[in-house]
Structures are given as structure tokens and as C-alpha cells.
Amino acid sequence: MRLAETTDVTITTVVDNYSDLLVGAMPGVERHGPSKGPLLAEHGLSVHIRLGGEGKEILLDAGFTKVALPHNLAQLGIDPTRVDQVVISHGHRDHTAGLAEFLGMAGKRVPVVVHPDAFLERWFILPDGSKMGPWHEKQQKWEEAGAEIVYVEEPYELAPGCLATGPIPRRTDFEKGMASAYYRQDGELVQDPINDDQSIVVNIEGKGLVVVAGCAHSGIVNTVHYAQEISGVKKVWAVVGGFHLGDATPEKVGRTIDEMKTIGPRLVMPAHCTGFAATRRFSEDMSREFVLNAVGTRLAF
Numbered sequence: 001m002r003l004a005e006t007t008d009v010t011i012t013t014v015v016d017n018y019s020d021l022l023v024g025a026m027p028g029v030e031r032h033g034p035s036k037g038p039l040l041a042e043h044g045l046s047v048h049i050r051l052g053g054e055g056k057e058i059l060l061d062a063g064f065t066k067v068a069l070p071h072n073l074a075q076l077g078i079d080p081t082r083v084d085q086v087v088i089s090h091g092h093r094d095h096t097a098g099l100a101e102f103l104g105m106a107g108k109r110v111p112v113v114v115h116p117d118a119f120l121e122r123w124f125i126l127p128d129g130s131k132m133g134p135w136h137e138k139q140q141k142w143e144e145a146g147a148e149i150v151y152v153e154e155p156y157e158l159a160p161g162c163l164a165t166g167p168i169p170r171r172t173d174f175e176k177g178m179a180s181a182y183y184r185q186d187g188e189l190v191q192d193p194i195n196d197d198q199s200i201v202v203n204i205e206g207k208g209l210v211v212v213a214g215c216a217h218s219g220i221v222n223t224v225h226y227a228q229e230i231s232g233v234k235k236v237w238a239v240v241g242g243f244h245l246g247d248a249t250p251e252k253v254g255r256t257i258d259e260m261k262t263i264g265p266r267l268v269m270p271a272h273c274t275g276f277a278a279t280r281r282f283s284e285d286m287s288r289e290f291v292l293n294a295v296g297t298r299l300a301f
Contacts, residue, residue, distance in 0.1 A: 002232035005205035006161025008052030009301040011212060011240065013293055014072045015046035015063035015098070016271050020294040028267075032296025037075050039295040040068040044094040045242055045272040047212055048078050049162070049200065056159040059086045060200055060241075061214050062098035069098035070105060076296060080105040086147075087164050089214020090196045091118030093135045094272075103146035112147040113156060113164050115196035121184040122192065134184070152198070155230045163201045168218035168226045174255045175219025178244070194218075199241070201227040204301045207266075208235030215242040215273050221259040238267040238299065246275030253278045257285045269293045 019041035021034040032039055044064030050057050063069040073080060080102055089095055096118070103110055123133030139149060150156070156164045170177070170193075181192040197217040202210045211227045213220060220243040228234055239260065245253055256278075260268060268286050270279050271293040283290045291297070 003163060003201070003203045004160045005203050006051050006053045006159070007205045009202055009204055009210070010050045010052070010298055011210065011301075012048040012050075012076060012078065012298040013271065013295055014048050014076060014078065015042060015044050015068045016293055016295050017041055017043050018294050023292055023294050026291070028300050029291055030298040030300065031294070032076065039072050039075055041295050042068045044068070044097070045214055046098065047241065049202065049212065051159050051162055051202070054159045054161065056162070057083045058158055058162070058200070059083050059102065060212060061089050061095040062086070062102050064094040064097050066098050066101040070101055072295060073105075081107055083110065085158055086110055086112045087158070087198070087200055088112060088114040088118055089198055090115070090194055090217060091120060091122065091135070091137050092215070095214055096137055099147070100141060100145035103142070106146060109146055109148050111150050112142060113150045113152055113158070115153060115167060115198060116151050117196035120192070123182045123184065123189055124180045125182055125189070126180055158200070161203045163230065165198045165201060165223070165226055165230065167195050168197060168199070168223050170218055170222055171225065172219055172221050172259070174252050175222055178217055199223050199227070201231055203231055203233055204237055207237040207301060209233050210238040210240070210301065211236065213239070213241035213243065215244045217244055220244070221256060224263055236263050236265045237301070238269070239265050240267070240269040240271065240293070240299070242272035243270050243274040243278065245278035246273050248275070248278060253281050257281060261286065265289060267291055267299070269297070269299070
């Protein structure tokens with residue numbers, strides 16, 4: 001089955017780690033300039049996707065605090081009451097903390113598309129043995145705030161031409177996940193494969209796929225290959241979002257970029273957890289495709 005095409009799509013970074021009012025625009029890439037008022041950055045992600053041809057609006061993730069998301073939505077002129085669905089890429093707090101606040105602003109019941117593992121009790125065990133946690137999202141809290149939970153464990157159509165991937169197969173030999181991630185099971189902390197990791201895929205008429213990743217804990221290359229598989233579309237126009245290479249070795253970053261060059265997107269915009277070193281490598285090795293992300297960046301397709 002081939003994913004339908006859609007048109008008149010905009011993808012806006014609402015929350016990200018980086019803010020820059022002076023970064024320049026370019027064809028197809030709009031920026032939030034200094035005349036429009038400041039935006040807030042934090043270690044988190046939230047992306048607004050407008051499918052104009054379908055009359056649908058989707059929010060991917062909700063940032064790390066209750067502060068940045070509502071502030072930036074207002075500054076960017078995005079009306080929470082018009083959002084039709086929320087997709088949660090995975091259950092880490094830097095992608096979920098502003099959700100209840102957003103649902104209150106929406107003023108209605110909103111479908112929240114999420115994998116069941118998003119509600120695990122999450123921990124991180126650092127190389128020195130110290131622990132961070134727990135991060136534990138509660139389904140009841142989300143529902144009380146206005147969420148209609150939609151559990152997904154396979155690809156899920158959000159609108160014609162737009163899918164949530166559901167869990168992503170791990171097939172490359174160099175994308176190994178997050179070694180420090182654990183969750184509590186029967187009283188014990190066990191390694192967390194972060195099986196709830198998912199992304200959004202949009203098939204743009206006349207262009208191809210746009211893949212929007214939250215953190216790509218499954219690996220950004222695995223993510224793009226799976227997007228091609230489930231959509232039936234080989235051509236990839238853009239890959240944007242968190243690539244989770246902040247702690248990656250130079251060798252892993254190099255393999256990722258080599259694979260991305262083979263995939264051949266016209267635009268690559270790493271964000272959030274990609275990390276400075278990997279972002280710099282993308283800017284150098286894929287200079288024609290690279291776009292620097294910042295809060296307020298809007299891609300138009």
C-alpha cells in the first residue's frame with residue numbers, strides 16, 4: 001500500500017534547545033525574527049504540523065516544562081483549540097512535560113497517540129553509577145487534563161498522507177539505543193530499549209517523504225528506512241527533528257551521515273538531542289541540504 005499524498009504542509013518548531021532571532025531565512029524556510037518578540041528554548045521538543053490540504057493540525061510532543069510550549073504557541077500564532085491530535089514520540093519528560101498544560105489550553109478532548117510503554121517508570125543510570133529518576137508519566141493525569149488516549153503498536157494514520165510510525169524495527173548495526181536508559185519491572189531496574197519511540201511521516205505531493213523525529217531512539221537511519229517501508233514511498237524530501245547523536249562517537253556520526261547521503265534527502269534539519277558535534281558534522285558534510293534549526297523555524301512544503 002502506498003501512502004496518499006498531501007499538499008500545503010507547514011512544519012513549525014515550537015520548542016527546541018536552541019533559540020536565535022537572527023538566523024536567516026531561505027526559500028521554503030521561514031524564521032521568527034526579532035520584530036515578533038522572543039521565543040523560549042529548553043532541552044525539549046515540540047513540533048506543530050499543519051496539513052493544509054487536509055485541514056488538519058497535529059502536535060508532536062510537548063517540551064520539557066509547562067513554560068515554553070504555551071509561551072511559544074502564543075508568540076507563533078498557533079491556536080491550541082485548532083489542534084486535532086497530539087502524537088507523543090516516547091515517554092521521556094523532555095517530550096511530555098507540557099502536555100497537560102497544552103490540553104487545558106485546547107479546551108476540548110484531544111486524541112493523544114502514544115505507545116503503552118510511554119507510561120513506564122523510567123530511570124537513567126549514568127557511567128559513574130549515579131541514578132536519575134524516576135520519570136513516570138501517568139495516563140490518568142493526561143486523561144483528566146483532556147486526553148483521549150489512542151494506543152498504537154503499529155503504523156497509524158493520522159490523516160490522509162500522514163502516519164505515526166508506531167514502534168520502529170532496529171536493523172542497522174551501529175544504532176544501538178541509549179545505554180543509560182532503564183525502567184522498573186517487578187521492582188528491578190532493567191535495560192530500556194525505548195520501544196515506544198515513534199516518528200511522524202508525511203508524503204508531500206510532488207516531493208516525497210518528510211520524516212519528523214522526536215528523539216529517534218530507534219536510530220534516525222532505521223527511522224527513515226521504516227518510513228519508506230510503511231509508506232511505500234522511496235523518495236525522501238526532508239528529515240527533521242531529534243537524531244539522538246549528542247553522545248555518539250565520531251564513527252557513529254560518520255556512519256549516520258554516510259547513510260543519510262545514500263538516502264538522499266533534499267533537506268536535513270537536526271534538532272534537540274542531535275548534539276553540537278553531530279550537528280556541525282551535518283552542516284559540513286551535507287552543507288547543501290543542511291538547515292540550522294531554531295525555535296520558530298517553519299518549513300513550508
